[in-house]
Amino acid sequence: MKIYDLIIIGAGVVGTAIARELSCYKLNIAVLEKEQELAFGVSKSNSGIIHPGTQNHPDSLKGKLCVQGNKLIRKIARQLGVDFKQIGELIVAFKQEDIPQLHELKAQAKKLGVRKIKIVNQTWLRKHEPNISPDAVAALYAPTAGIISPYRLTYDLAENAMANGVEIFTLQKVVTITSESHNDLGKSFLIKTLSTEFRARYIINAAGLSADEIANMVGISDFKIEPRKGEEFILDKKHKNLTKHLLFPLPEKNSKGILVIKTADGNTMIGPTAENCADKQDLSTTEEGLQKVLSSAQRMVPSINQTDIIAYFAGLRPVAGDDFIIRHELSVPSFITVAGIQSPGLTAAPAIAKMVGRILKDNGLALKRKWVFKALRKKTIHLFAIPFSKTAKLIKKDPAYGDIVCRCEMVSAKEIKDAINRGAKTLDGIKFRTRAQAGRCHGGFCTTRIMKILSKQTNTPLSEISKKGPGSWVVMEDRADD
Amino acid sequence: MIKKDLVIVGGGPAGMAAAICAYEQGVKDILLIERDQYLGGILNQCVHTGFGLDYFKQSLSGPEYAERFIAKIKTIPQIEISLQSFVVNLSSDKQLTYLKPGSLNQIQAKALIMATGCREKTREMINIPGTRPAGIFSAGLAQKLINIEGLLPGKKVIVVGSGDIGLIMARRFFLEGAEVKAVVEIQTKCQGLIRNQVQCIEDFNIPFFCSHKITKINGNKRVEKVSVVKVDGDFKPIKESQFDLECDTVLLAVGLIPENELIEMAGAKINKSTNAPVSEKLNKTTISGLFVCGNAYKVYDLVDTVCRDSETAGEQAAEYLKGIK
Numbered sequence: 001m002k003i004y005d006l007i008i009i010g011a012g013v014v015g016t017a018i019a020r021e022l023s024c025y026k027l028n029i030a031v032l033e034k035e036q037e038l039a040f041g042v043s044k045s046n047s048g049i050i051h052p053g054t055q056n057h058p059d060s061l062k063g064k065l066c067v068q069g070n071k072l073i074r075k076i077a078r079q080l081g082v083d084f085k086q087i088g089e090l091i092v093a094f095k096q097e098d099i100p101q102l103h104e105l106k107a108q109a110k111k112l113g114v115r116k117i118k119i120v121n122q123t124w125l126r127k128h129e130p131n132i133s134p135d136a137v138a139a140l141y142a143p144t145a146g147i148i149s150p151y152r153l154t155y156d157l158a159e160n161a162m163a164n165g166v167e168i169f170t171l172q173k174v175v176t177i178t179s180e181s182h183n184d185l186g187k188s189f190l191i192k193t194l195s196t197e198f199r200a201r202y203i204i205n206a207a208g209l210s211a212d213e214i215a216n217m218v219g220i221s222d223f224k225i226e227p228r229k230g231e232e233f234i235l236d237k238k239h240k241n242l243t244k245h246l247l248f249p250l251p252e253k254n255s256k257g258i259l260v261i262k263t264a265d266g267n268t269m270i271g272p273t274a275e276n277c278a279d280k281q282d283l284s285t286t287e288e289g290l291q292k293v294l295s296s297a298q299r300m301v302p303s304i305n306q307t308d309i310i311a312y313f314a315g316l317r318p319v320a321g322d323d324f325i326i327r328h329e330l331s332v333p334s335f336i337t338v339a340g341i342q343s344p345g346l347t348a349a350p351a352i353a354k355m356v357g358r359i360l361k362d363n364g365l366a367l368k369r370k371w372v373f374k375a376l377r378k379k380t381i382h383l384f385a386i387p388f389s390k391t392a393k394l395i396k397k398d399p400a401y402g403d404i405v406c407r408c409e410m411v412s413a414k415e416i417k418d419a420i421n422r423g424a425k426t427l428d429g430i431k432f433r434t435r436a437q438a439g440r441c442h443g444g445f446c447t448t449r450i451m452k453i454l455s456k457q458t459n460t461p462l463s464e465i466s467k468k469g470p471g472s473w474v475v476m477e478d479r480a481d482d
Numbered sequence: 483m484i485k486k487d488l489v490i491v492g493g494g495p496a497g498m499a500a501a502i503c504a505y506e507q508g509v510k511d512i513l514l515i516e517r518d519q520y521l522g523g524i525l526n527q528c529v530h531t532g533f534g535l536d537y538f539k540q541s542l543s544g545p546e547y548a549e550r551f552i553a554k555i556k557t558i559p560q561i562e563i564s565l566q567s568f569v570v571n572l573s574s575d576k577q578l579t580y581l582k583p584g585s586l587n588q589i590q591a592k593a594l595i596m597a598t599g600c601r602e603k604t605r606e607m608i609n610i611p612g613t614r615p616a617g618i619f620s621a622g623l624a625q626k627l628i629n630i631e632g633l634l635p636g637k638k639v640i641v642v643g644s645g646d647i648g649l650i651m652a653r654r655f656f657l658e659g660a661e662v663k664a665v666v667e668i669q670t671k672c673q674g675l676i677r678n679q680v681q682c683i684e685d686f687n688i689p690f691f692c693s694h695k696i697t698k699i700n701g702n703k704r705v706e707k708v709s710v711v712k713v714d715g716d717f718k719p720i721k722e723s724q725f726d727l728e729c730d731t732v733l734l735a736v737g738l739i740p741e742n743e744l745i746e747m748a749g750a751k752i753n754k755s756t757n758a759p760v761s762e763k764l765n766k767t768t769i770s771g772l773f774v775c776g777n778a779y780k781v782y783d784l785v786d787t788v789c790r791d792s793e794t795a796g797e798q799a800a801e802y803l804k805g806i807k
């Protein structure tokens with residue numbers, strides 16, 4: 001009977017950050033994920049911003065963890081070979097009478113320890129952000145804000161954790177958790193999934209939108225996850241130099257407002273909305289959402305046009321009250337809750353991981369360092385991110401780099417095969433890892449080619465290739481089989 | 483750097499017709515670059531007949547039509563053909579960068595013809611709200627899956643758009659045994675040829691909804707249903723008329739967009755709303771010696787017209803080369 005020291009439920013950015021953080025210790029760790037691939041929950045559909053810590057209450061846990069996470073992410077990104085770009089954010093005021101609010105935000109941020117913030121005037125804005133609306137009068141400038149690819153961060157955290165011995169199991173939806181006592185081995189949790197069972201001495205509940213359901217399984221019911229939807233709209237890469245910084249309006253009650261975002265992949269993105277939403281599965285976008293985002297974004301950057309939009313999506317923030325809930329459960333010893341990880345959860349993830357480490361230690365788990373911890377990961381190659389001179393050398397070494405599959409985003413057969421070797425099993429998994437199918441034609445040209453590569457590499461019939469896991473089959477029947 | 487008198491990008495009917503004609507007009511140093519493993523472009527997946535009535539006075543299938551040009555071009559050694567070669571960069575002075583398995587190549591062209599065809603409009607471009615499950619295809623992708631790969635994309639299909647491509651695909655699905663639940667068209671009448679309206683949908687009793695549009699796609703894993711609504715004269719939805727149709731597939735045949743990102747990169751002016759080059763005369767761009775022909779120049783209905791106009795591009799390039807000598 002195998003008993004893991006620790007099982008993490010949920011392989012989003014938070015679960016994988018915890019796994020990686022703890023993989024330097026002598027522990028048997030497993031991660032259980034209900035989807036077929038990692039980062040298919042909230043961690044795939046967000047703004048990809050590493051927030052500096054502004055717009056948070058100075059006493060909030062999320063504010064503190066955000067400021068810490070912003071510092072920690074830099075080293076992690078370097079170690080894992082994930083591109084992190086510090087581009088800075090501007091919280092923009094459009095009316096003279098709103099300027100005092102900028103000063104308030106600045107004071108709040110100072111209390112939280114946000115570094116290098118300052119108020120900039122209209123002249124500064126015109127010079128450093130040329131496409132911004134002429135109506136912008138001033139802004140709070142936070143240079144430590146940055147951007148990262150949220151899914152690539154999650155995949156690379158997971159890959160590095162696995163290189164250090166963590167086991168990750170996908171298609172494992174946790175359905176019940178009970179306590180057991182063993183004569184010789186002491187106490188453990190028995191975790192049943194839809195297909196099998198696992199045992200662990202400690203559990204970390206990092207199940208995002210389902211964190212309340214997991215908590216209910218062990219009798220904790222003092223919080224409820226209430227999803228808050230955010231719709232985002234992505235512009236064609238042609239407009240990648242539209243802005244130089246992340247642009248925010250003054251914050252609204254429930255959100256940071258609608259932003260103009262530079263993404264790590266190069267596209268400009270506008271959004272998100274913030275609407276409470278009853279259904280945890282409702283990832284639909286709406287006409288109203290589009291109109292709201294468009295008009296707010298145009299207020300900041302008037303040249304944005306509806307025809308520039310090439311893609312859109314919605315994400316659900318897992319909200320449980322105003323703040324994160326991160327705690328050891330006294331009523332269920334050795335069970336740690338990491339819930340309500342709404343924005344800025346992506347930013348805070350590395351700090352959450354450290355905090356969880358401390359909680360485990362305080363509650364009896366011995367954290368002894370391994371002799372060898374592989375902190376570094378070889379950077380994944382993306383042709384779209386390197387100069388042609390480098391591409392030429394790569395193609396010489398491996399001809400498959402010259403075999404372009406996705407023409408809109410310039411993704412080679414080699415990159416797709418690498419993604420599959422690193423764990424991609426679905427078309428969306430390949431898309432998030434490589435950007436193939438994410439461009440202006442949306443896979444119109446390359447879907448069949450990618451299906452064939454995936455089918456061959458994973459020995460899966462074409463009719464069993466899915467977009468994002470079982471049930472989302474791309475085609476209904478293979479005629480050639482008959 | 484390698485130099486060529488004339489480089490043609492795109493080996494569909496437009497690129498081939500232009501290459502052959504330029505050769506016949508005296509250009510003897512031609513490179514034809516094609517991204518795919520074979521020549522023929524989009525014709526390869528159009529297995530239906532009806533091509534070439536004007537040009538060849540015969541009804542051919544797409545691949546047969548392409549084969550006539552391929553056979554001819556292969557007899558001309560002065561036209562060098564580079565397959566699996568993908569052009570990734572173009573500068574205003576006609577330097578091209580292209581990748582192929584094993585090498586990255588840079589080449590200086592004296593004259594250049596772009597015949598890169600077009601791409602299909604996506605669901606995102608016509609903004610259909612809703613979820614993003616599997617089962618949403620562009621007509622061209624569905625056509626490729628069925629005709630080339632032998633895969634059936636879906637069994638209960640809604641076709642959006644009633645141009646010839648939409649109509650032909652509705653029939654294709656029907657003949658493959660799928661249930662075509664509806665062809666939905668936002669305009670007041672069918673957009674394709676009358677011939678296709680009769681032979682592709684009326685003959686098979688496929689329900690046709692004009693003045694209707696899809697307002698929402700539903701389903702988490704695979705498409706489950708769509709909401710359809712009638713629109714008024716200004717294309718505004720008439721709310722009370724909304725109804726749902728169960729389906730597992732949404733096929734989008736909502737128009738084509740010329741592919742001109744490369745010439746845009748080189749600095750040629752592009753019409754923002756059509757994505758076609760700004761042009762004062764057939765095939766011309768705002769850069770001299772840089773021509774665009776075929777579906778990249780404008781979206782054509784018939785391949786026969788594509789070939790004739792592309793031959794003109796071959797002549798224009800030959801003329802231009804004589805002028806700079």
Ligand SMILES: Cc1cc2nc3c(=O)[nH]c(=O)nc-3n(C[C@H](O)[C@H](O)[C@H](O)COP(=O)(O)OP(=O)(O)OC[C@H]3O[C@@H](n4cnc5c(N)ncnc54)[C@H](O)[C@@H]3O)c2cc1C
Binds near residue numbers: 343
């Ligand atoms: C629109 C939007 C924009 C945002 N923008 C930003 C931003 O710019 N910056 C920022 O810092 N934050 C942002 N956030 C917040 C950030 O995305 C989240 O805080 C973060 O992704 C949460 O990660 P997670 O790992 O907790 O959740 P998830 O990624 O959802 O991970 C939880 C995982 O648990 C799995 N799971 C659930 N139930 C079970 C079960 N029973 N058994 C097994 N597995 C299970 C799920 O499938 C999922 O993969 C944004 C959020 C939204 C919605």
Ligand SMILES: Cc1cc2nc3c(=O)[nH]c(=O)nc-3n(C[C@H](O)[C@H](O)[C@H](O)COP(=O)(O)OP(=O)(O)OC[C@H]3O[C@@H](n4cnc5c(N)ncnc54)[C@H](O)[C@@H]3O)c2cc1C
Binds near residue numbers: 525532569597741788
């Ligand atoms: C579904 C469908 C049905 C049709 N039915 C009919 C019909 O019944 N009758 C009729 O007359 N016409 C029909 N047509 C129209 C006809 O097929 C087209 O007008 C014609 O094929 C256009 O030719 P083209 O050479 O301009 O473009 P394409 O055939 O698209 O060729 C463009 C070529 O350029 C290549 N290329 C693009 N970018 C690059 C790059 N960066 N580097 C290298 N190579 C590149 C592409 O791979 C492609 O091979 C149909 C079209 C479609 C899509």
